[in-house]
Structure formats: structure tokens, C-alpha cells
Amino acid sequence: MGKYTFFALLLLGCSVAQAQITDITVNKENFQSSGFPFKGKRVLQVERIQTPKEDNYIIFSKEERGADPDKLYAQQFQRIDGMWVPIVEETIQEDGIITSVWESRKAFFDADKDGKLDAVFIYSRHPKDNVEKQLSCIALILYKGQFYRMRAEAEDGYEKTTYSDNYASLPAEVKENAERYWQNLDKR
Numbered sequence: 001m002g003k004y005t006f007f008a009l010l011l012l013g014c015s016v017a018q019a020q021i022t023d024i025t026v027n028k029e030n031f032q033s034s035g036f037p038f039k040g041k042r043v044l045q046v047e048r049i050q051t052p053k054e055d056n057y058i059i060f061s062k063e064e065r066g067a068d069p070d071k072l073y074a075q076q077f078q079r080i081d082g083m084w085v086p087i088v089e090e091t092i093q094e095d096g097i098i099t100s101v102w103e104s105r106k107a108f109f110d111a112d113k114d115g116k117l118d119a120v121f122i123y124s125r126h127p128k129d130n131v132e133k134q135l136s137c138i139a140l141i142l143y144k145g146q147f148y149r150m151r152a153e154a155e156d157g158y159e160k161t162t163y164s165d166n167y168a169s170l171p172a173e174v175k176e177n178a179e180r181y182w183q184n185l186d187k188r
Contacts, residue, residue, distance in 0.1 A: 021108045021117065024048040026057075036084065039073040039091075044101045045121075049108055053115035055079040056087075058142065060101045060121070072099040072123065076142060087145045097135070098126045107181045111173040118143050120178050122185065137187035141178050143170060150182050158187040 025048075032043040040061030047058045057077040062070070072092040077084045092099055105122040112118070119142040125135045134154050141148040149164040161182065170178075 020052065021110055022050045023108055038075055045103045049117055051110060051115055051117050054117055056117055057084065069093050069095065070098045074140060088147060090147055096128045098128050098131050100124050100126060105185065109177050111177040112171050118174050120181050139178065139182050143174050152187050
């Protein structure tokens with residue numbers, strides 16, 4: 001019986017090790033001046049996230065302060081054959097709107113247990129002439145080299161959530177993780 005218990009524990013330990021996601025702290029100022037090929041001039045948020053199958057950098061950056069129009073760059077890089085390669089890039093820009101990344105609001109997981117990163121990042125929209133007034137809160141979900149969104153508006157007290165057109169294509173387990181995080185988030 002001891003042999004079977006040991007074998008079961010060994011299998012359990014291996015499955016836990018495969019699902020592990022490691023978030024490595026990165027100094028924004030040092031990273032910004034490192035020569036890494038991110039878009040923008042200012043790094044707002046940078047995460048180095050390793051999974052059993054990937055080594056990732058997720059970077060949110062902008063142009064210089066006061067740039068008009070305001071552009072938020074969201075990028076995922078992966079190390080492939082020793083080189084950092086952009087996997088997905090998106091520029092978030094709206095006339096008359098300033099975006100703000102919520103650096104302390106994020107979640108990393110591997111909901112579908114494929115050994116690759118699934119993540120949720122939060123940003124908000126503000127009128128250009130009043131950055132203290134929040135118009136909406138957006139969850140930017142990263143899954144397999146694509147961004148998906150959930151969005152709630154200040155106008156209705158953040159009661160109703162709308163979804164990006166591609167959101168329905170997410171696997172159920174990824175939606176469950178992202179929606180659980182979103183439901184518990186203070187969106188104000």
C-alpha cells in the first residue's frame with residue numbers, strides 16, 4: 001500500500017509542478033532603459049511570467065506624458081530560440097480619452113492546464129480633460145496570443161458587463177477564472 005501512496009503523491013506533485021506560473025519582479029525604470037524593443041517611451045507596467053512551457057514579458061507602455069493622442073500599448077513577448085519575439089500587440093487609443101493601467105490589479109493562471117499563460121489585466125478610461133473621472137473599467141484577458149475584453153461603465157454603477165466580440169470563443173474554464181476575478185474586483 002505504501003508503494004501506491006508514494007506513486008499517487010508523485011503524480012500529484014508532477015501535475016502541480018506543471019501548472020506552476022512564476023511572476024518575476026521587474027524594475028520598470030531599469031527595463032525602460034534596457035533597450036528591450038517595446039513600443040512607446042514610458043513603461044507603465046512590465047511583468048515577466050514563466051510557465052512550464054513559456055517565458056513571457058507583458059508590457060504596457062505609452063508615449064511621453066501629455067502626448068496627443070493618448071496611446072496605450074499592450075504587448076506580449078515570448079522567448080523563442082533565445083530571442084524575445086512579439087506574440088500579440090495592441091494599441092488602445094480613443095479620441096478625447098486617457099487610459100490608465102491598474103498596475104496592482106492583475107491575475108495569472110493556467111485555467112486550461114496547457115502549461116501556458118492565461119492572464120487578466122485591468123485598465124480604465126478617463127476623459128482627457130478630467131483624468132480623475134473614471135468612465136469605465138476594462139478587463140483585458142490574454143489567452144493564446146489574443147486579447148479579449150470585459151467592460152463595465154461608471155454611468156450605470158458598473159452593474160452591466162459587456163464583452164468583446166471574440167469573448168464567446170474563450171474556453172469555459174478561462175471564462176470562469178476571468179469572470180470570478182472580475183466579479184470580485186472593485187471597479188471604481
